[in-house]
Amino acid sequence: MLTKRELLHSAAWLAAAGLPCGSAAFAQTARPGIVKAAEIAEAGFIYGLPIVMNYGVMYEYAVDRNSGQFKAPFNQIANEARVFTYKDTAIVTPNSDTPYSFLWMDLRAEPTVLSVPAVDPKRYYSVMLCDGNTYNFGYIGSRATGSEAGVYMVAGPDWKGETPPGVRKVFRSSTQFAVAGYRTQLFNPADMDNVKKVQAGYTAQPLSAYLRQPAPPAAAKIDFPKFDKKLVKTNFFEYLDFALQFAPAQAVDKDIREKLALIGIGPGKSFNFKDLSLKDKLEIAVGMKAGQRKVDEKTKTIGKDVNGWRLASAFGDSAFYNGDWLLRAAAATMGIYGNDAVEAAYPVTKIDADGKPLDCAKANYTITFPAGQQPPVNAFWSVTMYDGKTQFLVKNPLDRYLINSPMLPGMKLDPDGSLTIYIQAKSPGKDKESNWLPAPAGPVYLAMRLYWPKEPPGLSVLPPGDGSWRPPGVKRVGAAGA
Structure with missing residues (x-):
């Protein structure tokens, strides 16, 4: 599906295949011209990539019961009493730290009321609210609202009304469909039953049910277009076009929406690739390929380089992006549904401290945190291993996908109090396996996660790239298998 990295890169690959989009209207007289059309398609691809990626995930998680990734229908919470593994492929760079709960919300008929239980202050949890534009429009949880029980409401862009009694805060989605992503900290495998108890306290209900009033008329049934690899290449x-009908234009969208309309793209329109002339197909293909190149380049340069790690603040709400569609597209490509930096910071790397590509078919590596220099967080931190090509978790003999701070009691410190993590495809030896992060025998992608990072003036990763704490570089320590 689209969120697989190789598919993302093939989405604009079209030229050779006779690519996507367009409409009969595009082929008519009021066309913008070949150069202008390509420019608009380029801008449209960059603008639309996160929106289409989000639709793909929503389709697999909440629409297609046979997708293999299905969680639950709209407006029902799906609790995962497990962490993600190499088998989870709907989202790139998935978090394997915290069992997830998902709630895909259809907000067309009425708002949804969310309730959270009291959670032990020692256990981090968060509920990230993300809409179809991939804007993080609100947070509930340890950092944002505290550990006490509470009731909150999520409303769509067209809802009008007063805050209901007992509701602590109303969050407003910019689209008619939105997702609540729940992250509940797991301390160790034996802690899973405790996580289940917390998850059981997460509830969702329509506003009418919360108020004990008659429900409003149901929203119209939707024929969701099938989403798969083949179709995303051509459609x-x-x-x-389909997703935009549920995303009313904001002021910041005005310019790009007007440009897209010039080539027949927008809410209420209908595309048919077969109706396009070869010339039209090529114009759109040229623009899309240019857009993909820009997104790829942005993902490489976003943020700042610190000891080989890229640190950036790449996720946020509509005001955060303020029309920077390229940043939004790059952020989604790097890892859709990432947190705001104040909720979690994400140093990532594909290179070692000398700037050479990480490849565990060729070399072994280490990361060493000096004594007193582990990532500064209010909650916890982790280092997760991904395949460098796909950005998915890696199957390995230990079923270990990360090393995180809750694992520290079972790990070994160096004589000087520093912590060394071994990054290699084969075991570093039984005496070091507690500190081993298994890698694929090939390219590697590493992501740190600093949940609820401490803020200045003390030691801090914030602001990302300019904080006083700097992640240590990944050092090559010998040939693979040595």
């Missing part, structure tokens, strides 16, 4: 703008 990218058709998916965007």
Whole structure:
């Protein structure tokens, strides 16, 4: 599906295949011209990529019961009493730290009321609210609202009304569909039953049910377009067109939406690739390929380089992006549904301290945190291993996908009090396996996660790239298998 990295890169690959999008209207007289059309398609691809990616995840998680990734229908919470593994492929760079709960919300008929239980202050949890534009429009949880029980409401863009009694805060989605992503800290495998108890306290209900009033008329049934690898290669703008009907234009969207309309893209329009002339197909293909190149380049340069790690603040709400569609597209490509930096910071790398690509078919590596220099957080931190090509978790003999701070009691410190993590495809030896992060025998992608990072003036990763704490570089320590 689209969120697989190789598919993302093939979405604009079209030229050779006779690519996507367009409509019969595009082929008519009021066309913008070949150069302008390509420019608009480029801008439209960048603008639409996160929106189409989000639709793909929503389709697999909440629409297609046979997707293999299905969680639950709209407006029902799906609790995962497990952490993600190499088998989870709907989201790139998935978090394997915290069992997830998901709630995909259809907000067309009425708002949804969310209730959370009291959670032990020692256990971090968060509920990230993300809409179809991939804007993080609100948070509930340890950092944002505290550990006490509470009731909150999520409303769609067209809802009008007063805050209901007992509701602590109303969050407003910019789209008619939105997702609540729950992250509940797991201390160790034996802690899973405790996580289940917390998850059982997460509830969701329509506003009418909360108020004990009659429900409003149900929203119209939707015929969601099927989403798969083959179709996204040829129907990218058709998916965007479909998604935009549930995303009313904001002031910041005005310019790009007007440009897209010039080539027949927008809410209420209908694309049919077969109706396009070869010339039209090529114009759109050229623009999309240019857009993909820009997104790829942005993902490489976003943020700042610190000892080989890229640190950036790449996720946020509509005001955070303020029309920077390229940043939004790059952020989604790097890892859709990432947190705001104040909730979690994400140093990532594909290179070692000398700037050479990480490849565990060729070399072994280490990361060493000096004594007193472990990541400064209010909650916890982790280092997760991904395949460098796909950005998915890696199957390995230990079923270990990360090393995190809750594991520290079972790990070994160096004589000087520092902590060394061994990054290699084969075991570093039984005496070091407690500190081993298994890698694929090939390219590697590493992601740190600093949950609820401490803020200045003390030691801090914030602001990302300019904080006083700097992640240590990944050092090559010998040939693979040595």
